[in-house]
Amino acid sequence: MAAYIVLLFISFLLVLNPVPVKPNGLVLPIQKDQSTKYTQYITRIYQRTPLVPVKLTLDLGGENLWVDCDQRLYYSSSYKAAHCGSKVCSTYSGGGCRDCYVGPQPGCNNNTCTTAIRNRITDHLTGEELAQDLLALQSNNGSSKAGHLVTSAGFVFACGEASILEGTPENVNGFAGFGRGKLGLPSLLSKGFRLPNKFALCLSNSTRSTGVLYFGDKPYMTNPNRDISVYLLYTPLLIKPFSIPGVHFKDDFSSDYWIQVKSIKISGKEVPINATLLTIDKEGYGGTKISTIHPYTVMETSIYRAFKKAFIKELAHIPRVKAVAPFEVCYSSKSLPYTQVGPSAPFIDLGLHHESVWWRIYGENSMVKVSKDVLCLGFVDGGENREVGMVIGAHQIQNNLLQFDLESNRLGFTSLLFLQQTSCANFNFKG
Structure with missing residues (x-):
């Protein structure tokens, strides 16, 4: 004692x-x-x-x-x-x-x-x-x-x-x-x-x-004494002019972190979207940002509808269950058994600044467990909003490492760390 x-x-x-x-x-x-x-x-x-x-x-x-x-x-x-x-x-x-x-x-x-x-x-x-x-x-x-x-x-x-x-x-x-x-x-x-x-x-x-x-x-270490920064891929961080699109102030810019998303694929098949909505224009409209305040990824309506349609098509053989707000696409958890990378849902790829650079989202980050028996696609309709084409929400980046390098102005990102037999919970704060 x-x-x-x-x-x-x-x-x-x-x-x-x-x-x-x-x-x-x-x-x-x-x-x-x-x-x-x-x-x-x-x-x-x-x-x-x-x-x-x-x-x-x-x-x-x-x-x-x-x-x-x-x-x-x-x-x-x-x-x-x-x-x-x-x-x-x-x-x-x-x-x-x-x-x-x-x-x-x-x-x-x-x-x-x-x-x-x-x-x-x-x-x-x-x-x-x-x-x-x-x-x-x-x-x-x-x-x-x-x-x-x-x-x-x-x-x-x-x-x-x-x-x-x-x-x-x-x-x-x-x-x-x-x-x-x-x-x-x-x-x-x-x-x-x-x-x-x-x-x-x-x-x-x-x-x-x-x-x-x-x-x-x-290094960014996790147990068992591994540097997870070795898995990082990189894409440029963009500076979005004007914190309020269309409103011009001297030396004004968005404090958020923006990246270039050029395309979206589901199970390797390209989703037909208006990619210009994901590009920041000269007035500060559009683009893709990353947020911890938004719990789930938010897409402009036309992008969301095309994305939703393509996802449902890939799981056409599996019956859907009643939707649970704010989600529109839900399935029985028995239909999507868990694997190393979460529920066995189609993988989603975000095509970034170069055709060889993709950010892959597996079932662990695409699906949300809303109850014991129901899983829902964790993406939501953001309305016909010109200000932002897509907001990558917190659920989609859980157990991914993201490095914000403000000296080289680039984002480093991994895919799901489960693939490397580790996670974001493997750092010891307790001593």
């Missing part, structure tokens, strides 16, 4: 006293959460003085890190509001100056600059106080086990209000935005920890296991 107490005390000290050294990389745990009607992926950082764990909804294309500072719940001796005219304001603020007469307190101080924060689940957008505080993350020491906490002082973030957290799980305190831009976590983490501006995302398919986000360069 005494030994157990000593171990707990040592663990507690490691949390409160992170190692002040430059890491080789960072790792963040990613937990799938289905406690609300919106499937979300939750990560955890440590922030403030003294350090406390802060749970955040991961938004791959989100513009910044913001946390709830409302109701006097934010306590930190190292909190520093960004005052108008400061270097932080001139570098990172997209808004004006404001006064706040309820404070002074975190999130409410006079003569401070603001920045836009967003809950992209509910599409709630507002401007809030820009600030700095201590940030700590677990280091990546090149093994399949998380290392000590390492810190960055004066890390820039935004304070939000509890009301903006609508739709998130009860214990979530904000959003971790990993999008492009100066306030996105990739840029800030690269500067704060002096690391290459690269990160890799590996989502688990289960609420009972933990996925991982690696920040910095490879």
